[in-house]
Amino acid sequence: MQSDLEAFFNPRSVAVVGASARKASVGGVIFRNFLKPGFKGIAYPVNPRAADVLGVKSFERITAIPGPVDLAVLAIPAGIVPKIMLDCEAKQVKAVIVISGGFKETGPEGAYLEQQVVEIAKRSGIRVIGPNCVGIYDTNTSVDTTFLPSSRMGRPGKGYISFISQSGAFAAAFLDWTTMAGIGVSRVVSFGNKADVDEIEILKYFGKDPETKVVVEYMEGLNPSTGGRYLQVAREVTKTKPVIVVKSGRTARGSAAAASHTGALAGDARLYDFAFRQGGILTAQDFEEAFDQAKTLASQPPTQGNRILIVTDAGGAGVMTVDACAARGLAVPEPPEALRRELKAHLPGYCSTNNPVDLTGDTDAKRYQTTLELLLPTPHFDAAIVVVMMQIPLLDLDIVDRLLAISRKYKKPIVTCTAGGRFTQQAARKLEEVGIPALPSPARAARAMWALVEYGRIQRDAAKRSS
Amino acid sequence: MQSDLEAFFNPRSVAVVGASARKASVGGVIFRNFLKPGFKGIAYPVNPRAADVLGVKSFERITAIPGPVDLAVLAIPAGIVPKIMLDCEAKQVKAVIVISGGFKETGPEGAYLEQQVVEIAKRSGIRVIGPNCVGIYDTNTSVDTTFLPSSRMGRPGKGYISFISQSGAFAAAFLDWTTMAGIGVSRVVSFGNKADVDEIEILKYFGKDPETKVVVEYMEGLNPSTGGRYLQVAREVTKTKPVIVVKSGRTARGSAAAASHTGALAGDARLYDFAFRQGGILTAQDFEEAFDQAKTLASQPPTQGNRILIVTDAGGAGVMTVDACAARGLAVPEPPEALRRELKAHLPGYCSTNNPVDLTGDTDAKRYQTTLELLLPTPHFDAAIVVVMMQIPLLDLDIVDRLLAISRKYKKPIVTCTAGGRFTQQAARKLEEVGIPALPSPARAARAMWALVEYGRIQRDAAKRSS
Numbered sequence: 010m011q012s013d014l015e016a017f018f019n020p021r022s023v024a025v026v027g028a029s030a031r032k033a034s035v036g037g038v039i040f041r042n043f044l045k046p047g048f049k050g051i052a053y054p055v056n057p058r059a060a061d062v063l064g065v066k067s068f069e070r071i072t073a074i075p076g077p078v079d080l081a082v083l084a085i086p087a088g089i090v091p092k093i094m095l096d097c098e099a100k101q102v103k104a105v106i107v108i109s110g111g112f113k114e115t116g117p118e119g120a121y122l123e124q125q126v127v128e129i130a131k132r133s134g135i136r137v138i139g140p141n142c143v144g145i146y147d148t149n150t151s152v153d154t155t156f157l158p159s160s161r162m163g164r165p166g167k168g169y170i171s172f173i174s175q176s177g178a179f180a181a182a183f184l185d186w187t188t189m190a191g192i193g194v195s196r197v198v199s200f201g202n203k204a205d206v207d208e209i210e211i212l213k214y215f216g217k218d219p220e221t222k223v224v225v226e227y228m229e230g231l232n233p234s235t236g237g238r239y240l241q242v243a244r245e246v247t248k249t250k251p252v253i254v255v256k257s258g259r260t261a262r263g264s265a266a267a268a269s270h271t272g273a274l275a276g277d278a279r280l281y282d283f284a285f286r287q288g289g290i291l292t293a294q295d296f297e298e299a300f301d302q303a304k305t306l307a308s309q310p311p312t313q314g315n316r317i318l319i320v321t322d323a324g325g326a327g328v329m330t331v332d333a334c335a336a337r338g339l340a341v342p343e344p345p346e347a348l349r350r351e352l353k354a355h356l357p358g359y360c361s362t363n364n365p366v367d368l369t370g371d372t373d374a375k376r377y378q379t380t381l382e383l384l385l386p387t388p389h390f391d392a393a394i395v396v397v398m399m400q401i402p403l404l405d406l407d408i409v410d411r412l413l414a415i416s417r418k419y420k421k422p423i424v425t426c427t428a429g430g431r432f433t434q435q436a437a438r439k440l441e442e443v444g445i446p447a448l449p450s451p452a453r454a455a456r457a458m459w460a461l462v463e464y465g466r467i468q469r470d471a472a473k474r475s476s
Numbered sequence: 477m478q479s480d481l482e483a484f485f486n487p488r489s490v491a492v493v494g495a496s497a498r499k500a501s502v503g504g505v506i507f508r509n510f511l512k513p514g515f516k517g518i519a520y521p522v523n524p525r526a527a528d529v530l531g532v533k534s535f536e537r538i539t540a541i542p543g544p545v546d547l548a549v550l551a552i553p554a555g556i557v558p559k560i561m562l563d564c565e566a567k568q569v570k571a572v573i574v575i576s577g578g579f580k581e582t583g584p585e586g587a588y589l590e591q592q593v594v595e596i597a598k599r600s601g602i603r604v605i606g607p608n609c610v611g612i613y614d615t616n617t618s619v620d621t622t623f624l625p626s627s628r629m630g631r632p633g634k635g636y637i638s639f640i641s642q643s644g645a646f647a648a649a650f651l652d653w654t655t656m657a658g659i660g661v662s663r664v665v666s667f668g669n670k671a672d673v674d675e676i677e678i679l680k681y682f683g684k685d686p687e688t689k690v691v692v693e694y695m696e697g698l699n700p701s702t703g704g705r706y707l708q709v710a711r712e713v714t715k716t717k718p719v720i721v722v723k724s725g726r727t728a729r730g731s732a733a734a735a736s737h738t739g740a741l742a743g744d745a746r747l748y749d750f751a752f753r754q755g756g757i758l759t760a761q762d763f764e765e766a767f768d769q770a771k772t773l774a775s776q777p778p779t780q781g782n783r784i785l786i787v788t789d790a791g792g793a794g795v796m797t798v799d800a801c802a803a804r805g806l807a808v809p810e811p812p813e814a815l816r817r818e819l820k821a822h823l824p825g826y827c828s829t830n831n832p833v834d835l836t837g838d839t840d841a842k843r844y845q846t847t848l849e850l851l852l853p854t855p856h857f858d859a860a861i862v863v864v865m866m867q868i869p870l871l872d873l874d875i876v877d878r879l880l881a882i883s884r885k886y887k888k889p890i891v892t893c894t895a896g897g898r899f900t901q902q903a904a905r906k907l908e909e910v911g912i913p914a915l916p917s918p919a920r921a922a923r924a925m926w927a928l929v930e931y932g933r934i935q936r937d938a939a940k941r942s943s
Binding site: 033114115157158160161162163175176177178179181182185186188189227229255257258259260261262263266267269294295296297298322323324325326327328329331332333334335336341359361363364365370398399400401402428429430431432433434449450451452453 | 500581582624625627628629630642643644645646648649652653655656694696722724725726727728729730733734736761762763764765789790791792793794795796798799800801802803808826828830831832837865866867868869895896897898899900901916917918919920
């Protein structure tokens, strides 16, 4: 069963209406994106005022294109979009992304234009993303309708986090941030006014998408008439994939601001919290937290329980990590006496064999390995937060491979906490490249770990319901 | 009235006991630090096994040094520290930093050694920082007893944030982080076992120090017998300078971990919170929050009230900022109708003139300036959070100068929120270089703003008490 949305993410042919050779024009940037070697389909420029665009024969209208057109991307003034939609109907285009703004978000006249687009879409079966959106960025098929210059917005490489955003700005910030962080991305959709395709369909598509392992969604509000269906879909998707929602308008004042921003009521935060829990959805307070959770869930397995082992080279940071775990409802149990004795035999006398295990400032990476290999595989711990303050002289980058080997061998999640400057950033990047999340503070490390614990619980609950 | 501690921060002469030419030795690194051109005093190496160290004549004992010695830095095995302390007594050294570990923190034998150090200090009047510490990093006098390689730990430039740390690891992480962030630092003290000089004296010293504008302190616990005095000093210092405390062991489980780490009970979190409020102290949950607050308080004035204007180029980020403000008890009032009408006349029709003011994705820096100049100086707002998502094409780096001019002109604080990749980082750094804090999420921007609001309240309360 193929989804209607397939034509958006994997079109064999694309028409860019408004394509031009001008680098500064939206249509120009988007058409250039489709000429990059990654895109395997055919790209047609549609521009009545050009014979060719960047050496590619240009067409006066979509209907003049000889072959079939799966996807049309419209980067033209709002006023002529309905007319082009008629062409798309005639050409039997499957999917249209309307980048252009100037619709419902601008008042009654724009709303009327949008209504015309919806009518043509409904009667013809054309699926529409937008209007007023950034569209799609897909690392699997190289569909890229983002029009922001690469000097402003980075383009991340292939990964397994997919992002659904009601806000084009957050989609752009997400792409930019993941690029810098070296975190791979799968498919990103900014759906704008959602005249036709909405977050529910996209979520459903990502739920079945083998290239998506974690879904992040930025939401301003659910439509009261479709909220129930959203949660039904979420409940299904979250059986196998974590879904993280950042919702704005959580407070009464924020909800009022959201209402004036989107025209829709953001609603009662407690209602949403309840609904999200029902749907097995993880919630994040803001995008920093959502990104932390996403990279963690994309790279480490969910836990079987909430008992966290903490290993540190700095006592104070260990204590702060305990505080942060406790604040998130994570347990930090002491190792049983026999295990502590065994560990003591392997560590210098001044190291603490409590939890946190404090390896002290003269530790090397080997001491971490010894400790983790002794404690993490035992039934007493479900996961480890490893604090690596990299300023100390004997702790080297071989910590990366050692932690990687342990996380692979024992299949229990490891999250690291590391704070500091350039060398720390280098270590953090190397850790994340091999799939070990590196968070810059105990609070954020505990929050990331919480996501693994919570998603483990969600999956077990779902399995119980099904059995 | 000169403080006893002056000899630590501004010594005319320093003896480094354990100085050597070996780059890997602690004494070697520290002696090298004192040879750097920044240090204006005389540095003597003390090493009986060398005729000279790096071309400087070496002395067998401190007592053999011809001139007076203000400060001795000891980087030698714990066992011989008492003997060297006797030399310091004979030489009438004013201050000693004992870097070496192997004292109270290792058990009864070490505690006995530490007791001997304390006795000599008490009878001779020598002031001691340490043992078991990183010591001092001072950008004003270039006193630098940190021994971590610069490849691991950066050395920040001159600024006005001073840091008091019970943990050497956090002192190192703080220096490393501020270096990377381009944030200036004044004086940093890691006081280790606090055999003599404790956080109270250092806090008092920083309170009177013209080079310190903000104090950050990492604390594991207060001594019950000195807690009252600490708060008295804090109450005095916080009249004129903000003091931010990060305390570990806030939760019951964290407190237990702290007890096993430091041997001292970290105590009841609510008691501490109450005491900190009494002392006018700002508290931070962890070091990321403390650093965010510190850089904000070091660069922007405290507010006169809690009414925050939010200006944004992305509606969703604006709403999230409202949420984050509300969660921190900050008000986000709407501009009065007359003011909105005036603003409307200056902005394109599709911009929202509510609070948040939404300048939308086609804004340039000028539009921000117009908005802020109209609204911020009015009596309706105490400060502004400016959300600048830098991915949009028309928003350029001239935003930096425009915001700077406004914050100078109207003397109301501005905090920015900007999230993304490389260009965003560049913008954030430029903003912070001119003293406009740039936070990477709405939650952190609101938290930073909260520190300015809260410290304003603390100062007004203190002024009321005094009058």
